[in-house]
Amino acid sequence: MEKLAKHYLIEAFYILKKNIVYVLIPTILSSCFYLSIFVPSDFFELFFFTIGIILLIIFPLYYGQFIEIISSGQKDTWLNIFNNYWLKVFVVNIILKIPTILFGLLFTELSTLKEILSFIIDVITIYVLPLVLFKKEIISSINLGIKCLLGNMKYSAPLVILLIFSSVFSILVTKIINIINIQFLSYSISILLIFIPIFIGFTIFIAASLILKENLLMTLYEVR
Numbered sequence: 001m002e003k004l005a006k007h008y009l010i011e012a013f014y015i016l017k018k019n020i021v022y023v024l025i026p027t028i029l030s031s032c033f034y035l036s037i038f039v040p041s042d043f044f045e046l047f048f049f050t051i052g053i054i055l056l057i058i059f060p061l062y063y064g065q066f067i068e069i070i071s072s073g074q075k076d077t078w079l080n081i082f083n084n085y086w087l088k089v090f091v092v093n094i095i096l097k098i099p100t101i102l103f104g105l106l107f108t109e110l111s112t113l114k115e116i117l118s119f120i121i122d123v124i125t126i127y128v129l130p131l132v133l134f135k136k137e138i139i140s141s142i143n144l145g146i147k148c149l150l151g152n153m154k155y156s157a158p159l160v161i162l163l164i165f166s167s168v169f170s171i172l173v174t175k176i177i178n179i180i181n182i183q184f185l186s187y188s189i190s191i192l193l194i195f196i197p198i199f200i201g202f203t204i205f206i207a208a209s210l211i212l213k214e215n216l217l218m219t220l221y222e223v224r
Helices: 005-018 021-038 041-072 078-106 111-124 128-135 139-151 157-179 183-215 217-223
Strands: none
Touching: 005 041, 005 157, 005 183, 021 041, 021 183, 041 078, 041 128, 041 183, 078 111, 078 128, 078 139, 111 139, 111 157, 128 139, 128 183, 157 183
């Protein structure tokens, strides 16, 4: 591999910087959950449901748009992005969360181990979602994505380290916000603390996609 992983991370940073609105929108929406105390009780469930549905819709769209930017150098219409990518992102995320869900149901008291399992799955599937969106296939992409990481663990170390930082940071975010009692201050800080993990998550996704495009280009596009 000609480039080091850190070079792809830098390139991913600049792509994300040009499309920073894709980070700002989910950040603001996610931070709205901390304003729930100001929502009338009659609309409390509707408020949470609405924000959750919006996030469920837009995240896969942003992933799809980044794939278009990486693969073709330009954005596609949101309708095409929805038709081509949304369901695949949704399905693969459900599949990847099944082990954690089952573990949580079987071992309800082992919450720490559940979090560790979730983190391990996130690590070993770094390349899975980009592959799914490139190849338009799910099962084969899961297998190939895991092989890509395990076969190039040393090369992919910067991505893994960044993911570790993001996971630890997310845990600290929850604890810090719970400690802060001043509601406005809590909300203001939550915007920044939510922004960072989302930014890192997209950066890892874009970097992984760039690595796959440059190093598995022939294989991926033959499948497409």
